[in-house]
Amino acid sequence: MSVLEELPRPEIYEFTSQMRRYSVSIPSNIAEGSARASRRNFAHFITIARGSSAELQTQLILPLRLGYLSQEDYDGIESLCLSGAYAQQTLRINAC
Template identity: 60%
Template sequence: MPRAFRELDVWHVAMELATEIYKVSEAFPKHELYGLTSQIRRCAVSVPSNIAEGSQRATSRDYANFITIAKGSTAELETQLILALRLGYLNESTFQHVEGLSFRVARMLSKLSSVLRTASREEREKRITRATR
């Protein structure tokens, strides 16, 4: 199983998502700094962080649990993005862009989770790279 999370495409896309969230949340109102701005940023950072942490776990089962947590964070992030859109903090174009990245990460995480939970040890090594593309 690859232990170098930096080699996983899903980690790179998740980092891109977190970076974009930081950029777009800069425009949120200052009164949201300790509210939605903080929450959405922590959530976005959670995704690549859990991918990285899980990759360093001793078993595939542990790794898969961290991938499940990362996937849950993408759902939490989507909810926060919808709220930001409804409150007028994001325009439709920006929302579509970051939501698209979030969906892409969620799909990649689902594939990776499936590989980690079902494949034999030898097969996992081959399939993890493919699953995260």
């Protein structure tokens, strides 16, 4: 069972829809940026991906505070988000 499936029914659609959009947006922006002709464009799309990462992290805090997500599950997902944010920052630095 995924963490998202543990949310109460009324909240499932809202949280899962937004989390999935942000999760898809992150690698999509990195891919689009890497296909651009310049390093400056690539850096711009990495910045957009980092914004989506921040939005995803915010969407994780809300179910945690509302008691729909355990601290253990939150910590595991947050660790992945932070690793991804670090990788995005490294890509951005290398793109400049």
